Amino acid sequence: MAHPVPRFGVVHDFRNTAATGMDTASMYAAVMDQVVWLDGLGLDLVWFTEHHFMDDGYLPSWIPVASALAARTKHARFSCDVCLLPFNHPLRLAEDLAVLDNISGGRVELGVGMGYAPHEFRGFGLPVSRRVSLTDEGIAVLRHCFTGEKFSFTGKRYQFSDVKITPGYVQAGGPPLWVAAMSEAGAQRCARFDANLLPQGPRSTVLDPWRAALTASGRDPSGYRVGIIRSCLVTDDKDRDWPAVRDAERYRMSTYAKFQEDLGSGAGAGGVKGNTEVTRIPQAWIIGDVDHCVRELIGFIREYGITDIVTWAVPPGLRPEQMNPSLEKLFRDVVPRVKAALA
Numbered sequence: 001m002a003h004p005v006p007r008f009g010v011v012h013d014f015r016n017t018a019a020t021g022m023d024t025a026s027m028y029a030a031v032m033d034q035v036v037w038l039d040g041l042g043l044d045l046v047w048f049t050e051h052h053f054m055d056d057g058y059l060p061s062w063i064p065v066a067s068a069l070a071a072r073t074k075h076a077r078f079s080c081d082v083c084l085l086p087f088n089h090p091l092r093l094a095e096d097l098a099v100l101d102n103i104s105g106g107r108v109e110l111g112v113g114m115g116y117a118p119h120e121f122r123g124f125g126l127p128v129s130r131r132v133s134l135t136d137e138g139i140a141v142l143r144h145c146f147t148g149e150k151f152s153f154t155g156k157r158y159q160f161s162d163v164k165i166t167p168g169y170v171q172a173g174g175p176p177l178w179v180a181a182m183s184e185a186g187a188q189r190c191a192r193f194d195a196n197l198l199p200q201g202p203r204s205t206v207l208d209p210w211r212a213a214l215t216a217s218g219r220d221p222s223g224y225r226v227g228i229i230r231s232c233l234v235t236d237d238k239d240r241d242w243p244a245v246r247d248a249e250r251y252r253m254s255t256y257a258k259f260q261e262d263l264g265s266g267a268g269a270g271g272v273k274g275n276t277e278v279t280r281i282p283q284a285w286i287i288g289d290v291d292h293c294v295r296e297l298i299g300f301i302r303e304y305g306i307t308d309i310v311t312w313a314v315p316p317g318l319r320p321e322q323m324n325p326s327l328e329k330l331f332r333d334v335v336p337r338v339k340a341a342l343a
Contacts, residue, residue, distance in 0.1 A: 045076060045077055084112075086138075235325075
């Protein structure tokens with residue numbers, strides 16, 4: 001089977017710090033204008049991330065934003081990295097996705113994960129110990145929902161009788177499903193549910209076991225997609241353009257460090273403990289001129305078999321217009337050359 005055609009896009013979290021000088025409504029409007037502009041430049045993907053109860057307004061609900069953008073765009077496909085299943089009732093999620101699938105004309109996908117930040121489980125009144133069962137059953141329910149048929153389900157967390165999701169999905173079989181994996185257990189979950197992979201851990205414990213599990217069951221890994229966030233700053237003057245992005249990136253990463261601290265000595269659920277920048281598939285920024293970014297992206301994609309790659313479009317603390325020159329070069333000059341080289 002031929003490898004899937006690579007796709008490129010942006011990812012947004014809508015975090016708004018005091019450094020932007022913008023109110024939240026203005027930030028949302030500016031980001032959505034940016035996505036509409038990029039859609040005209042031919043970007044393939046717009047991903048969103050999900051977290052809850054964050055002082056900077058970290059996006060807690062991605063489907064309303066995707067729906068608003070679906071009505072204003074023609075080309076881009078919308079997904080998430082990731083939708084946190086323990087906090088999303090699978091039937092309600094399936095219904096929301098059905099509406100979005102119709103609004104977008106079949107341009108929605110779904111990336112799911114189980115979450116790990118303790119403050120979120122506390123906020124929703126859920127014990128962290130339920131994260132695995134809520135995720136596994138949530139995915140199983142979604143798979144039933146996506147068939148478009150009436151079904152019943154009996155599990156530890158969910159029980160349903162004779163339910164059918166309406167309206168029907170535009171895409172046969174529902175939105176393409178992705179599963180995030182930080183560990184071998186996550187990789188096995190992804191293979192078990194026959195999903196595309198969002199690797200968030202080391203190659204040896206995520207990517208390789210997932211491919212091995214597919215192969216062992218007679219499935220061809222080249223028929224699936226592998227997606228990751230790997231950002232690019234396309235610039236002819238790194239000294240001028242990188243410091244502001246670097247500061248925003250340090251702020252962005254500090255949040256995840258706090259999540260890790262909150263996990264305390266019990267860290268490790270879902271492979272979080274030990275999942276360091278050294279061991280995981282590289283996600284450091286690619287910074288340089290057009291030629292440099294083309295070379296780095298081609299090498300990265302070939303080495304890891306990546307099919308879908310998105311860049312942080314507006315790191316927190318920056319305004320959208322500060323990133324637009326780089327994004328224009330990325331989608332006008334870099335991406336076409338990378339696609340041509342990998343065709």
